[in-house]
Amino acid sequence: MSTWKKLGMGVLATGLALTLVGCGSKSSSSSSSSSKMDKTLKVSADPSYKSYMKKMVPKFEKKYNVKVTVSYKAMLDEDDALKLDGPSGKGPDVLMAAYDRVGQMASQGQLSTVKLASGRYNATGKKSVTYKNKVYGAPVTIESEVLYYNKKLIKNAPTNFTQLEKLAKQSKYQYANDKTKSVAFLTQWTNFYNSFGVIKGYGGYVFGDNNTNYKKLGLNNSGAVDGLTYMTKWFTKYWPTGMQNVTSNENFVTSQFTSGKTAAVIDGPWMAATYKKSKVDFGVASLPKLTNGKNYQAFAGGKAWVISNYSKHKTAAQAWTDFISNTASQKEYYKTSNEIPANTAARKYAVSTGDDMAKAVSKQYDVDVxxxxxxxxxxxxTPAQTMMTNAAAGKMTPKQAADKAVKTIKTNISEKYSN
Structure with a gap:
């Protein structure tokens, strides 16, 4: 599972914003020619990137005449440790962070600003690393939910939810333990990371002003309620009651798809390895359109290289972000990790290889939030998860569930954050 998908379920801690220190040169060329270039740099990377780092570090060292020390630590663990390791001098100069962690870490004064080279990212990529109009990271990878489909059960990927509902009515997809229910299409909508795309597609939103104004909530407007109502239909009409169980439904979805009982699921790129291991003959496509004809606008996620605000080597750190995010480095990143690059030129390269995942993620990313x-x-x-389960179980109407969630969110924000 994606680390930032797990992160989204409330792992984030809050803190007072500190004065942030800017950094760095304007480009890799200016950095390399600077007489003030640092001679050493500490970089932390997730263990999964060892082979990639072994290729890239020597190239960076040669180009900038900087000695790089690499430590390998799980990304979330390193991010959590920075608040203590940074001030003590034990932390890295450069590390990686999930996009939704960037703003949190910046607000706590842990990150230094980053100067992005022009022309490397689209607007979504830039916004992902922007907090209060300042950039705090160089995007590395893009992620989005996609549609997986079993090629032995259906020839082509469904392009809209009307087609998915037709599948759900076919007897061959009846759930073994309850013939009145269907497992034709499954997804974990109790997780707000998954269900947001439906709510957004129907006209709802989380925060106002394109998710920059937390004082304005849109999870209980008419569009959000319409989206919640549609998802509730799947829980009540088509899906087994176990799909409401927030602790086991994800495993249920996976087991049904990998055992060849489910025709289509919505999940992230991180599930591809599990599906391959199960020997399912699957295809990947962008998300189907909703019943109102609008796009399913999922969250556009990913990871970025960030610079520790505690670093004493910000010039070299900036040079690293310039170097590691250029097109050549990002192409190598795709070849080594098989993750979709954030650099737009490298992303086009990934799509050009014919990789179905690259094509699906890239296409979906362009309509995502x-x-x-x-x-x-x-x-x-958590309140958004409860909103879905309250509506799905019939404990509340979709409108009542949405109103309760918004009230809870507003209360929690007012108690934990100063205005």
């Missing part, structure tokens, strides 16, 4: 990196987003995940 940047994963919200405001610290206040930490107060949304």
């Amino acid at each position: 940047p994963l919200i990196n405001l610290p206040q987003m930490a107060e949304v995940w």
Whole structure:
């Protein structure tokens, strides 16, 4: 599972914003010619990137005449440790962070600003690393939910939810333990990371002003309620009651798809390895359109290289972000990690290889909403999950469930964050 998908379920801690220190040169060329270039740099990377780092570090060292020390630590663990390791001098100069963690860490004064080279990213990529109009990271990878489909059960990927509902009515997809229910299409809508795309597609939103104004909530407007109502239909009409169980429904979705009982699921790129291991003959496509004809606008996620605000080597750190995010470095990143690059030229390269995942993620990413990196987003995940389960179980109407969620979110924000 994506680390930032797990992160979104309320792992974020809050803190007072500190004065942030700017950094760096304007480009890799100016950095390399600077007489003030640092001679050493400490970089932290997730263990999964060892082979990539072994290729890139020597190239950077040669280009900038900087000695790089690399440590390997799980990304979330390193991010959590920075608040203590940074001030003590033990932390890295450069590390990686999920997009929704960037704003949180910046608000706590842990990150230094980053100067992005022009022309490398689209607007979504830039917004993903922007907090209060300042840039705090160089985007590395893009992620989005996609549609997986079993090629042995259906020839082509469904392009809209009307087609998915038709599948759900076919007897061959009846759930073994309850023939009145269907497992034709499944997804974990109790997780707000998954259900947001439906709510957004029907006209709802989380925060106002394109998710920059946390004082204005849109999870209970008419569009949000319409989206919640549509999802509730799947829970009540088509899906087994177990789909309401927030602790087991994800495993249920996976087991049904990998055992060849489910025709289509919506999940992230991180599930591809599990599906391959199960020997399912699957295809990947962008998300189907909703019943109102609008796009399913999922969260656009990913990771970025960020610079520790405690670093004493910000010039070299800036040079690293310039170097590691250029097109050549990002192409190598795709070849080594098989993750979709954030650099637009490298992203086009990934799509040109014919990789179905690259094509699906890239296409979906263009209609997605940047994963919200405001610290206040930490107060949304759990109430939004409860909103879905209350509506799905019939404990409340969709409108009542949405109103309760918004009230809870507002209360939590007002208690934990100063205005």
